[in-house]
Structures are given as C-alpha cells and as structure tokens.
Amino acid sequence: MTHSDAREEIIRTLRKSLRREALPPETLADLQNRLLHPERGVIPRQAQGTHAALVERFTEKAVAAQASVAHLSSLEQVPRTVALFAREHSFPARALLPHQSRLHAMEWAQAEVETATGSPARNCPLGVTACFAAIAESGTVMVHSGPGHPHALHIVPETLLVVVTENQIVGAYEDALDLARARLRHNAWPRIISWITGPSRTADIAGVILFGAHGSRRIHILLIDSDDPCSGEST
C-alpha cells in the first residue's frame, strides 16, 4: 500500500465510521476559518493580572519549577553576572552564546568571560541565551531555533542562563502563542519553538526526582527589570 493509498483508506474508514461523506463546503469553510482565527479556551486566573503581578507570578512559578532567578537592573550587567556565577559555582568562565546576537555583542572580555558560539560540545558546561518570551502562568521561558540559535544550545549545556527582560513576560500560553503568530509567521515559522520550565529531571530511577537527566541540570534566569530595547526581539 502506498503512502497516499493508506491516507485515503484512513479517511474512507473515518467517513464510514461517522456515516457521512465529505463535508459540505460551508462546514469545511467554517472549520478552515477556525484554523485561521483560533479561539481561546479557558484561561486560568493565575495567567491573568497586571503586568507587575505577572512578573511576580513568573518569578514565583519559575522558582517552584526549580529554576533560580536573579534580578538585574540592566542588560549591561549580564557579562559580569555570568562571571560571578561561574566563579561561585566553580566553572571556568567560558560561555557559549547565540551567534551574531545582541548578547554576543556585549562586553564579555571586560568581564573576563571567554565566549564561543555555534553548537555545544557534548560536555558544554555553560550556555547563555536570550528568549523570545516568558510565560508567567508556569514560570516558563520560550526560545526558538534559528540561524544564530542552535536548538542544542537550549538543551545540552550543563547550566543554562536565560536572559529575560520583564516586558517579555506574558500571562498565558495563548498570549505567548499570539506573540509567535504575530512576530514569526511573516518571516518563517521556526523549526523548533521550545518552552523550558525549570531544569531537566527524571524520577525513572527508584522514583526519586533527580535533576539533569538529559538536558540542563540548572536553569538560572537573569531577569532584567528595565524596559531594554533588546526585549521582544528574538536575540
């Protein structure tokens, strides 16, 4: 059976099971219209509120998901914060960054942090990335793949530092999806959009939760409280 035969066969069986033929054109148009203008389901209260409340909720939920959050007053502080973080956790001050990004262009040498770009090596200790948006309802950061952004950068590093500016924080999943529809569609939808909520974990070994199963063992969020021009851009 060829590919398209199998497809036809499934559709035929479905129609037989539903006891109907192909949909009438007006119903079909309604359904297609629903795909073009997606409706929202129920949005929980914890995903709603003033922006200040959502920023607080984001921090609370990210910490509940075992990420750590540090508040910075400006983006310029990032290289120095990374240097301190590396020293505090006994890493070499060497960070993998997204290529040709605003982050990459910052004053890393001055902060005595060695930088690299490209795909992470198997034992990459530290990655630093910006994000596309952040979701208050679950303390999630939203990243996507692209030319400067290997998706592996978001998974492979033992520790991943994510730079989030406060005005990137939205309330609900649907708000984040609307942003993606608005900002990404006209360019090209990325291969991967990824929502990361806390560090990688598993309870597969004896039912005990352990961190760092296949992805990052630690997620550290640098939350920038200024309305920096970098925000909202896919860095």
Next chain:
Amino acid sequence: MTLHEPTSNDLPAQARKALNDSNLQSVLDAVGQLFPLDEARTILRDHFFTADIGITGANMLVAETGSAVVISNEGNGSLSMTLPKTHIVVTSIDKIIPTLNDAATILRILARSATGQELTTYTTFITGPKRAHDADGPEKFHVVLLDNGRANMIGSEFQDVLRCIRCSACLNHCPVYTSIGGHAYGWVYPGPIGSALTPHLLGLAETHHLPNASTFYGKCEEVCPMGIPLTKMMRHWREKEFERHLTPTTSRFGLGAWAFLARRPRLYRWATASAAWLLNKAAGAKGRLIYLPFGEGWTKVRDMPAPEGKTFLSQWKNRKKVGAP
C-alpha cells in the same frame, strides 16, 4: 546498551556511610546524585550525539501550523529531534488537534494530571526539518501517522478512548495498577486506559483478562481530565467477552451455577452456609486452604484464607437474636 548493575562495593564512600547509618533517604540521595544519573547521562549523551536517526512520538499534532508537540521532563525528546540527521515522529491519528490554542488547553491539564507539575520541563513545537540558515537540526523530518484500528473506533462505544492524552492519572489512582505494576499488562498501555484500549488494538481473544483486572470502583474515570468513561468501557469489553464465549468454561459454569442459586434465596443460603462450614473444616486449625477445586490458579502460588464457618447472614440473624449491637 546495558548499564552495569551497581553492587554495594561500587557505591561512593558517602553512600556507603549513609548505608551504615541506615538513613534511607540519604542513601537514595547520595546514590542518586553521585552514581546512576551521571553515568546514564554521560553514556546516553554519546549515543544522542552519534545517532543517525532520532525517533520520537508526539503528544499532539497541530493542524493550524503542521507542528508536532513533544513533551518531556528529561530532554531526551529534545536531543532526539535536534542532534541526528533525520527525525522521525511516529504517532497515531487521534493526536491531531485543530490549533495551538487547543494544544495550550491540553498542556494545561496534561502535566498537572501526570505529575502535579504546572508544565513539563521541555515542551517543544516542531515544524519541519532544518531551515536553510539554521544552526542545527535534522535535514529530514518525517511523520508516520498510524491508524491501527482507531478509525474504526469512531462512532463505536469505544470512541471516547481516543480522547486520551496519556497523562497516566488513571494509572496513578488505580489500586490494581499500583499493586501489580505496568509489566503485568503485557503491552504498551498499562492501567485502566490499557484495559480499555489494548483489546481494541490486539484483539479481545488475546487480552480479555485485562478489562477483568478492575475493581470498578471508578477512581480512574473520576480523575481522568478528558472525562473518558473507563469503567463503562471495561464493562463493554466484559460483555463482549461473555458474548463471544471467551471466558474459560470453568468460570462460565461457575457464573451459571451462581446465577441459578442467586435466584433461589433459600437454596442460596443453604449452599453458602454448607460451603462456609465445609471450607472451614477442610482448612483445619491453620485457617488456610492449600488446595481449592477449580481454584488451582490461586492455590498454586498462595494459600486461600478459609471462611470462619458461618455466613454473614447467619451471623447477622444470631446477633439480632441475642440483641448484640
């Protein structure tokens, strides 16, 4: 690959000390943090980096964007869809949903029902292969969409089972599953959802014991976020099993005999009273039976506790007579 089984000699000093101190939690912590996860992570990571093809399932397929949604707490899915040259998604037709917003609604209940998390650690929306200027990703992306009898379930009494989002809430709350574990179900889907779905996929002749492994106390459908009437479905399967004469002759005979007696209360009371007396005598002082006619399956591996000698009804009557509370 096999990970070697640790013996106590392999334990790090810290874990051995904890073991000597007999503090179970600290043993688990020490062993867990220092030993198996690091080893698994290191060994498996090499496999992820050298594999030619990554194969994952998909939790959802989104019609709006043509995306596959894959969720995991570990990150194994994310590595499989990114490091190898080809990514193949194998999933079934019931995973197709209309829009990303529908995905959001399902994601909201999925992790919460599974592990009590707000959201799984990695929630990824994959749309096609590596783009021309992308820094990484597979050059080929295939979705294998399986029907495997599901199209036939539409419009049948089993249609509702297709709503399942595989959260495992029904497993977590099932007294049978939590006692016997997943392997006893013999196939991919364990627990109440397995008992409702597997007969459809593998045939009732092979799997008719599954819908019988239920106490029908209904917690599974009470906690199901998709409102799947699981006990109703298991009951359907039991009816079909009986209709198709798949029940073993002995249990059919037993049920027939029971039905005969149950419709004749006087005879029923006499028969149960005699059986209780007889089994009590047969068990002797130990109060356990090591052999039971038609019950060899039970007594082969364990003893059957014997009745106390009097039926509930006769005890009730006695108590009323002497005026006991």
